[in-house]
Amino acid sequence: MLDSVRTRLTLWHAAILSLLLLSFSAAVYAIFLRNFMDRADSVLRSASDATRSILARELSESGIDELAARDTVRSLKIPNHTIAIFDEHGEVLAESPPGVHEKFPLPPPGSLSVQDARIYTSDDPGDPGEQRRVVVSRVILPPADRTYFIVITRSLTPLLGELAADRFILLAAVPAIVLIAAAAAWFLTRRSLAPVLAMSRQAQRIGTQNTDERLPVANARDELGLLAATFNGLLSRLAAALEGQRRFMADASHELRTPISVVRTTAAVNLARTGRTEEEYRGALEIIESQSRRLSRMVEDMLNLARADSGSFTVRMRPFHLDEVLLETAQAAAVLAKEKEIRVEIGDLTEAPFSGDEDLLRQMVLNLLDNAVKYTPARGRIRVALERLNESWLIRVEDNGQGIPEEARPHIFDRFYRVEAQSKSVGAGLGLAIAQWIARLHGGMLELEHSGPDGSTFLATLPVNGS
Numbered sequence: 530m531l532d533s534v535r536t537r538l539t540l541w542h543a544a545i546l547s548l549l550l551l552s553f554s555a556a557v558y559a560i561f562l563r564n565f566m567d568r569a570d571s572v573l574r575s576a577s578d579a580t581r582s583i584l585a586r587e588l589s590e591s592g593i594d595e596l597a598a599r600d601t602v603r604s605l606k607i608p609n610h611t612i613a614i615f616d617e618h619g620e621v622l623a624e625s626p627p628g629v630h631e632k633f634p635l636p637p638p639g640s641l642s643v644q645d646a647r648i649y650t651s652d653d654p655g656d657p658g659e660q661r662r663v664v665v666s667r668v669i670l671p672p673a674d675r676t677y678f679i680v681i682t683r684s685l686t687p688l689l690g691e692l693a694a695d696r697f698i699l700l701a702a703v704p705a706i707v708l709i710a711a712a713a714a715w716f717l718t719r720r721s722l723a724p725v726l727a728m729s730r731q732a733q734r735i736g737t738q739n740t741d742e743r744l745p746v747a748n749a750r751d752e753l754g755l756l757a758a759t760f761n762g763l764l765s766r767l768a769a770a771l772e773g774q775r776r777f778m779a780d781a782s783h784e785l786r787t788p789i790s791v792v793r794t795t796a797a798v799n800l801a802r803t804g805r806t807e808e809e810y811r812g813a814l815e816i817i818e819s820q821s822r823r824l825s826r827m828v829e830d831m832l833n834l835a836r837a838d839s840g841s842f843t844v845r846m847r848p849f850h851l852d853e854v855l856l857e858t859a860q861a862a863a864v865l866a867k868e869k870e871i872r873v874e875i876g877d878l879t880e881a882p883f884s885g886d887e888d889l890l891r892q893m894v895l896n897l898l899d900n901a902v903k904y905t906p907a908r909g910r911i912r913v914a915l916e917r918l919n920e921s922w923l924i925r926v927e928d929n930g931q932g933i934p935e936e937a938r939p940h941i942f943d944r945f946y947r948v949e950a951q952s953k954s955v956g957a958g959l960g961l962a963i964a965q966w967i968a969r970l971h972g973g974m975l976e977l978e979h980s981g982p983d984g985s986t987f988l989a990t991l992p993v994n995g996s
């Protein structure tokens with residue numbers, strides 16, 4: 530039950546609200562109580578002051594303590610209040626109702642200073658459960674300037690009754706409000722979390738077979754919409770990666786099928802009949818050998834690309850000279866080009882210290898030269914050049930072959946892409962993809978700078994400081 534976000538949110542909401550309401554109610558109750566007491570005390574003080582003035586007047590008229598006190602008490606009839614007047618020895622002079630001085634006796638007269646009014650709460654000994662507020666004051670009155678004590682009490686029962694009603698209202702309101710708020714929170718969280726449930730249901734339905742499906746986006750501007758959109762972005766990237774892998778697998782098996790079937794057919798045809806000449810066997814083995822070479826090159830390329838994709842390719846960075854690599858590869862290409870009487874020209878090679886993976890960069894240049902040889906007709910010309918432009922090394926491989934058809938140019942760096950008419954059974958369409966990956970791995974890039982009927986130029990740009 531507590532594993533549900535909805536339950537947890539509702540409980541938290543109710544707990545915090547209860548705490549707030551209880552603190553609020555306690556504060557309100559404390560203020561009420563103080564106000565009530567202040568009001569009660571001010572009435573008591575006024576009554577005490579009135580008693581004092583009447584007693585003073587009566588004393589000035591009669592001059593006899595008992596008579597003045599009695600007349601004072603008689604003239605002051607305040608409901609719910611008791612009055613007792615004592616002389617300076619603590620003897621009661623007059624009181625209302627009779628005997629009240631026994632219930633609320635005078636504190637030791639010595640403990641009260643002149644004009645002092647002491648206020649306190651006391652239980653009523655004659656009425657259990659009843660509480661009274663008591664004010665005791667000491668006054669000195671003319672004409673004899675004698676000391677008198679006035680004790681007035683008032684019942685707190687009506688005030689406490691009012692307070693109890695207020696307390697009940699506050700305490701009853703807290704659970705009621707918390708209940709209503711918890712119900713509202715439960716309902717609101719259900720509504721707010723509904724898109725999350727819809728998303729998770731939809732996410733459960735999405736598998737490798739329906740990668741084009743996406744999560745519902747209820748409101749693109751709120752946080753859940755943002756989450757769904759982010760998730761959909763992730764799904765799109767995963768779907769693209771999955772699609773790329775599928776295509777790679779399909780293309781790879783398609784490409785591998787041709788050399789394998791050539792090998793099988795050649796072997797089968799030669800085995801089908803006995804008594805073949807050595808020349809025939811030799812021819813068959815040559816076919817098998819060249820197809821196997823093609824196969825192993827293809828497998829190696831695919832392995833490199835797979836490693837590049839998974840990020841597990843270990844690059845061996847070390848310092849070397851780019852110009853030397855260019856020279857060596859151009860010389861190797863010249864050997865291949867010789868068959869077609871293609872001339873390999875080497876332009877100005879400035880000294881080019883570089884830090885990178887020498888073997889990979891050699892392969893990059895070799896792939897470009899290999900293509901140049903493949904796609905340049907006999908007696909053509911290939912040119913390799915290296916120059917520095919600002920902070921980059923520019924490697925150019927140029928040929929005067931047939932060029933790349935315009936519609937094919939955006940795709941030549943794609944894996945397994947080949948211009949069918951040109952390269953039937955020549956390559957697997959991985960050479961440029963690998964060359965581009967190598968350039969990028971070194972922080973550079975590879976692009977087709979120019980292509981037309983006069984030939985093609987590939988340009989590799991590498992940062993001078995290495996990758």
Ligand code: ADP
Nearest residue numbers: 900901904941947948952956957958959960961
């Ligand atoms: P392949 O192994 O088929 O050569 P690449 O990835 O190296 O694969 O090249 C992709 C395609 O680009 C080739 O099939 C070819 O049609 C075209 N191409 C590459 N280099 C050249 C070039 N120098 N001249 C003409 N076409 C080229």
